[in-house]
Amino acid sequence: MRSVISFWLIFIILTIFSIYGKSALLASEAFHAFFDALVVTISIYAIKKLDNINSVYTYGMHRMEILFSLLNILIVIIGAIIGIIISILFIILRIEDNPFIVIIASSIATIFGLIASSEEEKDEIKKSVKLHAILDTLSYILGIIAGLAIFFTKYYILDPISSLGILGIIVLKNSSQIKSYIDVLMEKSPIDTYNIEKLLTPIFPTVHHIHVWSICPHIKVATLHITEDPNTTLLEMDKKRKYIEKLLSENFNINHVTVQFETKKTD
Template sequence: MSQHYTKKLSKIKWSRSENNVITALLYWIILGLFLYSYLESDNPLSLSVVSDRLVDALSISMIFLVNRISNKPTDEFHSYGFHRVEALLNITIITLFIAISAYSAILTTELLIHGIPISSGSTALSAIIAIPLLIVAGVTIEHDEKSNFRIMFIHTLQDLAIMIIVLAFSLLPFYFFSQYLDYLGSYIVLFIILYGNRNMFRRNVNILLEGSSVSVKEVEEMIRKEFPSVHHLHIWDICQHQRVATLHMSIPSQMQIGELDSVRKDIERILSKYGVNHVTVQFESNNGDNI
């Protein structure tokens, strides 16, 4: 590798890292805006946003640590590497998020029951400031398909939609003279946030349970169209971008190694259509003896 190329690569890596630091700072600034808004006005709408912003700020900050761990090379005790730490982080963050959201919903209900007067001005101002900050965050964040930051980029787009809803519900009371719109907006925002994260929660629980989003039955039927003797197929996800499969295949005992290699490549080709990028095939002779 030439010195010029090495310097260029280092510059690209630094640029990405610098952009992601900027994105993390923007998330914390947005959290600070709505936290101040809630403390200043007791507006439940601001509290709902705080629960989401806190989790996002923690998530994008911890991704730096997670990426550092998950990119460590394999060793004699971790042959698949440390990729599953990604799922562990996501489960921890989502559990925290659910707890904070539940607290937010309970507090919003208490405020509604007691009919405490609230002000929407600071919430509206925070949303107005947050919208361009989220746009900048979406531009600066890393867009690599295999990166954890890719997930945060998609989530940032969802946050923009939520922020527009927050702005709408914080401005409506000025025209309809009803503080109940803030409570309604708070419940709607909480529902959207919880509903929007359901798939990520399910996916990461599935990873920790050594499952996968693809149907093993469907994949096995597809392989058996070409290789009917395939059996004992297992597929599981190590992380969100590493899927593993193992299978057994009965073959005539007189087959040569070159023929087996061709069969293996065909099986890998089929499995790659389902996102499998690591395959182990155990060949077995028809008489029951393993090869």
């Protein structure tokens, strides 16, 4: 809740100061802050639904972590693009800002950004929110530096140029995370199954059909088949299952393992 309030306060403060100070930097940061506040508000609501396990969502709704993290990134990129357009317009129209206003607004935003980034993160959504707050705080600090540079040099074009630089960094930083989230949605194996086979084969030579996927970054699921002698007792197989679960948990951090035992073909 603290992060939600902080993001909305940052948006309000930057919006007011961007109008009063005629700053492309503050205007682009205000747009960015609005989208941040919106997606953080939705994300915090989603966190409450993650552990809703029922007969339909048998693993809970942890995949929402990925969906909202992706939404978070995409919204930030859209906000950054809008900010870039604003900055270019300021350059074309030769609008001069008030550097003193830029310094004050960026300083206040930095304080609230630090408050938003100080919350503990226990899941992917909160990690994404915290990363957002940290990146935003860094951009506000750069805003302070830009304001000081304009104040002392009187080069007012530094305002929209600084805005373009900060927004470019934000886009590049967020774009790099998209692939990892898409990999989870596409059920790409987070672990090379050859390494699992290499670990298990010396102990269970008949292991095959190994599959691993992620529900979300902190929940990994594995299924595998093992061919057994038909005379093997259920108790013996259960001991082997528990040992396999222990091996995969300790070596690959796999949370949920399903082992399917099959009997050897007999004539």
